Amino acid sequence: MKKRTLKVFSLVLVLVMALGLLASCANDDNSDVNEITIGILAPLTGGAAYFGESVRNGLMLYIDEFNARGGLQINPILRDEEGNMTIAVTMYNYLVDQNVTAIIGSVTSDPTRAIVPLAFEDNMPMITASATHAGVTVHPDTGQVFTNMFRSCFIDPFQGTKMADFAFEELGARTAAVLYSNEIAYSIGLMEAFIHRAETLGLEIVHIERHADHAVDFVGQLTNIAAHNPDVLFVPGYNYHVALIGPQSVTAGLTDTVLLGADGWAGSLERMEHDPSSIEGSFFMTGFTHESTEQHVLDFISRFEAEYGIPPNMFAAQAYDAAMILIAAIERTLAATDYEPDSEAFRLALIDQMSATDIQGVTGRITFDEFNNPQKTAFIIHIVDGVERFWGTF
Amino acid sequence: MKEFRISMPMRYIINSLLLVAFIVAGHLITQSGLLGRAHNANIVSVGIFIILAVSLNLSTGYLGQLPLGHAGFMAIGAYAGAIFWRSGLLPSTASVPAGLLVAGLAAAVVGVIIGIPALRLKGDYLAIITLGFGEIIRVIINNLDSVTGGAGGLHGIPRHSNFLIVYLCVIICCIAIHMLMKSRHGRAILSIRENEIAAESCGINTTYYKVMAFAFSAFFAGIAGALFAGNIGLLVPGEFDFMTSINILMIVVLGGMGSMAGSVIAASILTSLPLFMAALNEYRMIIYALMLIIVMLFKPSGLLGTYDFSLSRLLEKLIRRRIAAKSKVKEGEA
Numbered sequence: 001m002k003k004r005t006l007k008v009f010s011l012v013l014v015l016v017m018a019l020g021l022l023a024s025c026a027n028d029d030n031s032d033v034n035e036i037t038i039g040i041l042a043p044l045t046g047g048a049a050y051f052g053e054s055v056r057n058g059l060m061l062y063i064d065e066f067n068a069r070g071g072l073q074i075n076p077i078l079r080d081e082e083g084n085m086t087i088a089v090t091m092y093n094y095l096v097d098q099n100v101t102a103i104i105g106s107v108t109s110d111p112t113r114a115i116v117p118l119a120f121e122d123n124m125p126m127i128t129a130s131a132t133h134a135g136v137t138v139h140p141d142t143g144q145v146f147t148n149m150f151r152s153c154f155i156d157p158f159q160g161t162k163m164a165d166f167a168f169e170e171l172g173a174r175t176a177a178v179l180y181s182n183e184i185a186y187s188i189g190l191m192e193a194f195i196h197r198a199e200t201l202g203l204e205i206v207h208i209e210r211h212a213d214h215a216v217d218f219v220g221q222l223t224n225i226a227a228h229n230p231d232v233l234f235v236p237g238y239n240y241h242v243a244l245i246g247p248q249s250v251t252a253g254l255t256d257t258v259l260l261g262a263d264g265w266a267g268s269l270e271r272m273e274h275d276p277s278s279i280e281g282s283f284f285m286t287g288f289t290h291e292s293t294e295q296h297v298l299d300f301i302s303r304f305e306a307e308y309g310i311p312p313n314m315f316a317a318q319a320y321d322a323a324m325i326l327i328a329a330i331e332r333t334l335a336a337t338d339y340e341p342d343s344e345a346f347r348l349a350l351i352d353q354m355s356a357t358d359i360q361g362v363t364g365r366i367t368f369d370e371f372n373n374p375q376k377t378a379f380i381i382h383i384v385d386g387v388e389r390f391w392g393t394f
Numbered sequence: 395m396k397e398f399r400i401s402m403p404m405r406y407i408i409n410s411l412l413l414v415a416f417i418v419a420g421h422l423i424t425q426s427g428l429l430g431r432a433h434n435a436n437i438v439s440v441g442i443f444i445i446l447a448v449s450l451n452l453s454t455g456y457l458g459q460l461p462l463g464h465a466g467f468m469a470i471g472a473y474a475g476a477i478f479w480r481s482g483l484l485p486s487t488a489s490v491p492a493g494l495l496v497a498g499l500a501a502a503v504v505g506v507i508i509g510i511p512a513l514r515l516k517g518d519y520l521a522i523i524t525l526g527f528g529e530i531i532r533v534i535i536n537n538l539d540s541v542t543g544g545a546g547g548l549h550g551i552p553r554h555s556n557f558l559i560v561y562l563c564v565i566i567c568c569i570a571i572h573m574l575m576k577s578r579h580g581r582a583i584l585s586i587r588e589n590e591i592a593a594e595s596c597g598i599n600t601t602y603y604k605v606m607a608f609a610f611s612a613f614f615a616g617i618a619g620a621l622f623a624g625n626i627g628l629l630v631p632g633e634f635d636f637m638t639s640i641n642i643l644m645i646v647v648l649g650g651m652g653s654m655a656g657s658v659i660a661a662s663i664l665t666s667l668p669l670f671m672a673a674l675n676e677y678r679m680i681i682y683a684l685m686l687i688i689v690m691l692f693k694p695s696g697l698l699g700t701y702d703f704s705l706s707r708l709l710e711k712l713i714r715r716r717i718a719a720k721s722k723v724k725e726g727e728a
Contacts, residue, residue, distance in 0.1 A: 045679050079672055085626050085633060086439045087668045094432035094669065113549065114628045133546075141550050183536050185546045185630070212533075 034071070036330055036341050039095030040078045041088060041105030041115075048083035048108045051315055055107050055129050057308050058319030065303075066327055072334070074327060081106055085114040092118060099342040101330065102126065102350060104322055107315075109133035109185060120146045125350045127326050129319035132156050132263075133185055137372045148351050150372045152322040152363070156186055159262040159285055160193025162378050163234060166283065166394055167260055168201045173231035175206045177257075179221055179245065180236050183213040190236030190262055206230050211241075218245050222252035233257045238264040243271035246278035263287055265381075266314055269388060276386040283391065288317035288363045289379045291390035300362045314363075321361030329353040398714050405706040412705070413565055417558065424557040434557070436669045441560035442621050443665045445567045447645040447657035449614035452571055454643065455652035455700070456580070457607040458587030459513070460521045463528030464615050464642045469535060469634035470504050471497035471616025473542055476551045476623040490554055494563065494620050501616025502609045504531070509608035513601065516590075528639055536631045547630040548623075555624035563621060567614045568654060574610060583607050587652075648689055650696025655703035660696070 040059060043052035056078065063074050077098055081088040088111035095103055102125040106112045112131035119126050127150040128136065134157055137149045167173040176198055180191040191208075198205050206228040209221035222245070225233060233254065235245055242265050249259065261268075261284035268284075269276050290301060290311060300320065304312040312320070330341075332353045339346035358367045364376040382391040400408075424434050450464045475497035484492050512523045535542045542548055574580050582603045585593040594600050623629050645664055649656030664682075671678040689697060 045676060080668070080675070080678075082668060085628065085630075086622075089626060090432055090435045090439065090669055091672070093430075093435045094672070097430040097432050110547065110628070110630050110632070113547070114626050117553075117627055135546075135549060139550065140546075181545075182539075183545050183631070185544075188545055 035073045035075050037075045037077060037098065037100050038326065038330075039098065039100040039103040039105070040076050041081050041091055041095070041103060041111070042078070042107045043083035043111070044078075044080040046082040046084065051130060052080075052083070052107050054313050054315035055319040057304070058129065058312065058316035059104060059323045061304055061307055061316075062320045062323035062327070066323075072331065074330075081111050083108055083111060085111050088112075088114055089118065096122060096124065100124075101341050101346065102326055104129070104319075104326060106131065109136060112136050116146050116149050120148055123344060123347050123351065124148055125150075125326070125329075125347055125354060127151060127322045127354070129153060129322040130315050132159075132189075134189060145371055147355070147372070148347075150325070150354050150357075150368060150374075152318045152325060152361070152366060152374055154263065154285075154287055154376075154378070155373050156189025157193035158373070159378075160190040160195075160234075160236065161197040162394060163190075163260050163262060163285060164194045164197035164201060164203060166285075166380060167232045167234070167258075168198070168203045170394070171232060171258060171283075173203060173258070175204045175228070175230040176232045176234060177207040177209070177225045177228060177230040178205065178234045178236070179209045179211065179218070179225065180234075181213050181215075181241070182210045184237070186238075186264065187236045191234070194234050194236070211237075215241075216244060218248045219252050222249050222254055226253045226257075230257055232260050234260045236262050236264065239267040239271050242268040242279065246272060246282075247275070250278045258282065260284065263314060269383070269386070276383070279383055280386065282383045284381050284383075285378050285394075286314055286381055287376075287379065288312075288314040289381065289390045296360070297362050317362050321359075321363050321366060324361055325354065325357050325359055325366065328359060329357060332356075398710060398717055400706050400710055400713075408709070409705060417561060417565070420561060421558045432669060436666055437557060438555055438560050438625055440662050440665045441557075441564050442555070442618050442625065443642070443645065443661040444564050444658050445614055445618035445621070446642045447649065447661040448564075448567055448571060448654055449611045449618065450642050451646045451649075451651065451654060451657045452574075452583075452614075453608050453611040454646050455650075455657075456575060456587060457583050457604060459604070459608075460517060461512075461524040461608070461611075462521045462636070462639050462643065463508070463524035463526075463531070464611075465634040465636070465638035466524075466528030466531035467501040467505060467612040467615035468619035468622065468638070469531055469631070470612075471501040471619030472623040472629055472634070473535060473548065473619075474500035474616065475620025476548050476629055477541065479552050479624070480548075480550065486552075490559060490624075493624075494617050497620035498613040498616040501619065502613035505609040505612025506605055509605040509612075510601075513604040513608060525636060525639070528634075528636060532631050532634050535634075542631070543629075545631060547628055549628050551623050551627045551629065553624055553627040555621045559624075560621050563617055567617070568658075571610070571614070572654065579603065579606065644686070646696075648686065648696055650698040650700060652700035653696065653698040653702050655701070656696055656698035659698065 042056050043049055063076055067073050077095060077100060079091040079094060081091045088106055092115040104127055106128060107130050109131045112128050113133060113135055116136060125148055130153050131151060132153050132155055134155050137146050167176060178191050178194060181187040195205055207225050209225055211218055211221060235242060242261060259279055259282040263286045265284035266286055292298060301312060329350055333346060333350045337349050339349060355368055366374045366376050369375055377393040380391040380394050382389045446468060453459050453461050475493045478493040478496045479489060508527045512520060515523055536545055582598045585598060586600050586603060590600055645660045646657055649660030667682060
């Protein structure tokens with residue numbers, strides 16, 4: 001009996017010692033000045049996993065390419081937040097415990113908005129590739145800017161404003177209607193900005209209708225809109241809405257009206273493969289297009305396809321740029337200061353370097369405005385003969 | 395031989411001392427930052443889910459009904475508490491408990507309003523109608539833009555859910571439900587679960603007790619909702635959809651319907667999984683599913699069944715064993 005206890009005890013001791021060895025290894029790695037640890041938050045399971053995986057692919061492609069160049073090594077710690085605000089907060093705190101220098105994330109707006117106030121208090125440099133809600137970088141009530149938070153994607157109001165400009169100036173529209181979902185913050189943000197801009201332009205909003213997120217029947221709303229026969233109909237929804245609204249708009253008699261959308265439309269044609277005729281002639285805005293003439297963008301597309309077997313979507317491209325912005329800023333901070341990479345002073349210097357970003361990414365040239373939102377070109381896509389055609393920048 | 399028993403006052407003293415020790419120790423440990431921020435954050439969300447599970451266990455495990463709208467009550471409490479705190483009606487020290495009370499009462503009132511028509515039904519019919527009510531609450535919140543912020547969410551809620559506040563609520567919730575179940579009213583609630591017709595024929599006003607249990611359950615769900623709001627600082631209606639109700643129900647079923655200790659254990663395990671199994675990446679989801687399947691296959695009544703933990707009972711058992719062993723030794727000597 002006693003012998004066995006002794007055996008168990010010695011085994012436990014050996015294990016503890018072995019673990020101690022591992023722990024000391026990890027410590028050695030962290031103190032290495034040639035390596036910087038960053039955190040990545042993304043939903044890899046749950047309803048937003050599609051976006052999370054696209055973003056992760058784009059980020060990892062850039063980080064792998066960067067590390068392959070030698071010199072400074074970036075060590076990413078990836079954590080799944082499941083698209084859930086509670087888990088996002090826990091995982092954010094986990095990354096802080098790991099003493100990361102900066103965080104890329106999160107992917108959708110709600111979890112990102114849940115962690116931004118915490119990150120602001122911690123002076124944690126953060127960049128998101130896809131959280132488009134205006135409140136991600138600016139406190140909606142006080143107007144205070146979260147100076148530590150950046151993004152490489154458009155914000156919701158920007159897209160609504162741009163599409164109103166596009167309808168008025170390029171399409172010569174004088175009357176417009178809007179069909180939006182009041183259950184989706186993205187849709188509301190675009191709708192409000194579109195209407196606001198339309199008022200200043202003199203583009204008359206003849207009718208506004210709304211729908212539920214998972215609605216399947218839009219004929220009622222579309223018939224009401226058809227009665228006003230607007231020049232354009234702005235649909236700030238997602239591709240699963242477009243796939244239903246398109247055919248039903250024909251049923252409702254909206255044949256002369258041009259449909260307009262934003263980056264939520266990406267992937268609509270894949271959903272309407274059998275008959276895309278109902279959205280023929282529509283325009284939508286996106287942050288990334290495959291029909292680029294620039295060599296570095298084409299290179300990015302081929303490298304991405306070689307790595308993952310699928311062409312990059314907008315989220316992957318914006319994530320690639322987000323990683324580029326952050327790592328370039330880290331390099332500049334390392335060159336300019338001699339702070340420890342996990343110190344508060346380094347983080348503050350990094351935030352300053354990030355706001356001074358001026359970089360040529362795969363989604364265009366990116367600089368940040370005073371609200372840490374990117375100033376970059378919008379790509380307009382025209383649906384012609386059932387395929388997406390790059391109409392031009394706007 | 396007379397069986398050894400710990401007297402009631404002694405039991406109360408032991409239990410309250412242990413609770414005070416738990417709260418003080420927990421508060422000191424979380425404040426000291428010994429565990430790291432991730433575990434502190436996790437402990438707070440575990441506490442919130444314990445309240446949700448224990449309160450749902452009242453209407454599922456003890457009352458024997460199957461309501462699927464728990465997230466709806468949580469939403470009512472979350473928004474009521476958040477709006478109260480944002481309004482700044484009271485100074486900060488009084489504001490926290492007052493906001494929690496407002497949240498609980500708002501949810502309880504809605505619980506009574508929904509409970510009266512819904513509890514006329516049983517089983518799957520009740521499940522469907524409560525599911526419907528839960529969704530109605532979410533849609534109303536979505537459309538009351540001016541009050542709740544709509545889909546854009548309610549932001550800037552003071553984040554004061556720390557270990558102390560959350561676990562005081564956990565303890566109050568557990569004690570209140572425990573005391574309810576040990577009272578005359580609790581026996582009536584249990585009798586409804588066992589056989590509603592028999593209970594009614596014994597003169598128990600089943601509608602009254604069903605609505606009462608339902609309102610109690612909603613009250614604590616409301617408090618949990620307010621703690622949730624105070625933990626995240628941001629509320630969006632999508633957070634309180636039908637899947638949240640299912641997740642809470644899953645905790646109760648896994649822990650054992652009718653076992654408060656089971657709810658506490660299952661809530662702790664399931665809420666902590668994302669943090670503790672993060673290194674397993676996507677395989678985590680397989681383990682999670684397998685765990686549920688295995689428990690349901692080999693222990694369909696849940697981890698603890700209807701067993702409830704009692705510290706005094708455990709102590710009595712240990713002391714009795716000690717006495718028995720001593721008397722045996724004496725016999726041997728003789």
